[in-house]
Ligand SMILES: [Zn+2]
């Protein structure tokens with residue numbers, strides 16, 4: 007046991023230092039490593055596989071809603087950014103520039119894409135001629151770069167992976183429908199696949215995407231009470247269409263500007279799921295994206311080893327055939343106790359233990375990573391038991407995260423009240439806001455919290471601005487954010 | 489008919505100008521478009537989907553052989569390239585450099601990766617300690633950039649998409665086994681999925697990957713007789729291990745350098761499959777990667793339209809349920825003739841026609857894109873008929889490409905003979921080679937052809953060098969290449 011304990015204490019407890027806990031866990035579970043390039047990480051296989059599993063789920067949803075994938079250039083000419091004023095102001099401070107290639111200075115600097123509205127805009131102007139070409143619904147899976155001053159693995163890195171949807175529509179109604187549809191797709195994915203409850207809402211003007219008319223987001227609460235923006239969907243109006251001349255001939259034979267949208271989620275979701283579900287023993291992975299859903303560990307003395315392993319292999323084949331992602335660790339030079347800790351640390355949803363006594367009784371033991379509960383189940387019903395426990399674990403994780411959020415969601419009337427609350431505990435605050443940028447700014451300066459969004463369904467409606475006390479225009483969620 | 493003919497003649501015939509035919513086809517079929525960045529293309533949805541389908545097939549093969557995916561940074565510090573002398577010499581002329589970011593000049597220039605041996609090398613040195621960590625088998629799907637002077641969509645672009653496998657092993661034997669295994673994986677994929685016959689062999693020293701001990705390739709013949717290198721697999725020896733200090737403690741507790749490999753295929757395979765299979769009517773897509781395998785076209789007069797469409801929908805559901813990628817074009821404002829041409833041009837393997845007379849007879853017509861043959865099949869056996877025809881089409885395409893290659897593969901004794909042959913026709917030549925770089929260079933200067941590879945299984949063994957007449961060391965395939 008002492009060895010086992012020593013193993014786990016390599017991870018800083020969350021209560022001691024949440025940031026250190028996070029770094030300890032992702033390094034120890036081999037999800038990432040730092041690279042020699044400032045602010046860029048290496049996604050190691052166990053980390054990348056989480057992203058691959060997310061991609062599969064999202065990609066299917068995008069295709070089911072009529073989108074197709076494409077790939078646009080990494081480089082964006084400097085002149086493109088100039089075309090949409092707010093866009094260039096928003097992204098210029100973060101751009102890396104290619105100035106030389108193949109031994110020669112370039113005539114025009116090329117930015118590494120921070121997002122691709124401009125490149126899509128340029129191409130859409132070429133491709134769209136008539137209302138028959140609309141809606142144009144394209145998604146791209148790509149790497150993007152934003153040269154960040156302060157970085158944090160997965161949550162904020164200079165290079166990251168993401169998807170960016172870009173769509174063009176005949177009119178505002180259709181574009182807004184798309185914007186909301188994709189927000190719903192993200193909500194469904196984050197809640198029902200990653201088991202993370204989110205708050206859907208609209209961003210305040212100061213937190214909008216650079217160049218958007220309206221930005222919508224889903225916001226999630228981490229275990230330290232801070233927020234992560236888990237996905238955004240933007241209605242861009244005709245801003246990019248005007249900047250890039252994306253026009254079409256309508257049904258009355260008149261030239262019209264398209265209404266466009268964009269929407270994206272990124273590898274920061276890997277960081278979010280770790281910070282929402284992890285505990286002092288390590289990762290807790292949502293079953294639907296866990297690379298391994300069940301780790302099988304044969305136990306018992308050497309003399310029964312062969313028969314236990316034979317049965318393990320047989321059950322492994324059954325589970326695998328049922329589409330369950332399963333692995334066996336039958337190493338004999340490592341103790342079961344070490345393995346238990348190891349796979350708990352790695353967040354594998356179910357541990358399956360099988361020993362000689364179990365075998366005699368025609369059963370095995372399933373242990374849930376999230377609740378720690380052990381359960382003996384009949385071997386002849388194993389597939390169904392595992393499937394049902396995986397579903398249960400997903401639900402448990404969602405409920406747990408939801409309870410945590412509810413416990414750390416406080417309602418405030420004034421800025422002072424909010425400051426006091428933030429001194430004692432961390433979390434999200436619901437407050438009234440008059441709509442002035444000055445009041446929003448003051449909240450940020452005095453508490454470090456930003457407006458996360460104006461929730462569609464606030465728990466209550468606030469009547470006064472928390473800063474100036476004037477009549478509230480919106481009920482807003484404030485939080486410190488990653 | 490005149491309209492139909494006019495449609496097809498928008499594509500330049502292959503015999504008139506193969507390069508123009510190629511560009512006409514890929515633009516008309518909307519596989520790509522030129523981007524505003526020199527040498528970078530946009531992969532449009534119909535082109536990108538070919539790549540997605542290739543990725544699925546390859547990724548499964550990589551995983552089946554024990555590899556896992558990861559993601560490494562886009563940027564490579566300049567100092568990394570300096571570490572392996574041949575590598576830097578090979579890639580330096582093609583690198584784009586980031587020199588500024590976020591408004592500041594960088595202390596060290598960052599290259600955009602042209603390939604990632606150096607970055608993998610750096611990380612592998614950190615991760616590998618003991619023989620227990622070996623073999624380390626990682627693949628990456630990524631964009632890479634090589635600033636090319638002359639570009640051709642898909643076949644040679646400044647930015648392209650690829651996968652790069654990087655593995656580390658205990659000894660030469662194991663690394664060489666991996667190198668050959670991946671060459672086999674590529675051969676299997678290109679032949680059995682893309683229906684392209686390839687010649688497996690070893691590259692001559694002058695055509696090796698920059699930094700490799702040995703490079704192996706598979707080479708395919710395009711319809712203009714030129715070669716495309718369809719995949720490469722490199723045994724890197726301990727060169728990168730020494731450069732990046734990738735060492736491990738062996739079973740005898742001694743420090744050893746790892747032996748490493750790398751291997752890759754890229755989006756140039758899209759170009760290859762178009763140039764191998766396409767004809768004067770447009771694309772001919774291999775069924776296993778075609779985004780749409782069957783296009784259903786209901787025909788007949790307006791009065792029977794409803795009943796024909798109802799049956800079409802029913803059959804569509806059957807085909808889809810069987811995992812066949814099927815689409816329906818039931819537009820009434822476009823003639824069947826126009827549709828026939830359109831989907832032939834887009835290379836869809838099977839056209840399914842269903843009219844009122846067919847319906848009465850309980851049958852429909854299947855038309856093969858590759859042979860043009862029409863066949864009436866019973867509706868109650870449709871799924872099996874379609875599956876069998878898709879398999880047949882794959883085989884037909886492979887056989888056709890193989891026959892073409894055999895017809896355009898000539899055996900030569902001397903350089904003069906080769907020059908004469910290249911004046912009359914185009915194709916691959918099999919010839920003896922003494923092994924001297926001077927002779928190889930002379931072939932290139934006088935014919936434009938390079939040594940493609942030293943085939944493992946040449947049709948015959950040549951005894952004299954085609955240039956100097958000395959005793960042949962190798963029997964080599966020469967060809968002009970893309
Ligand atoms: Zn106020």
Ligand SMILES: [Zn+2]
Pocket residue numbers: 921922923924927953954955956957958
């Ligand atoms: Zn010679």
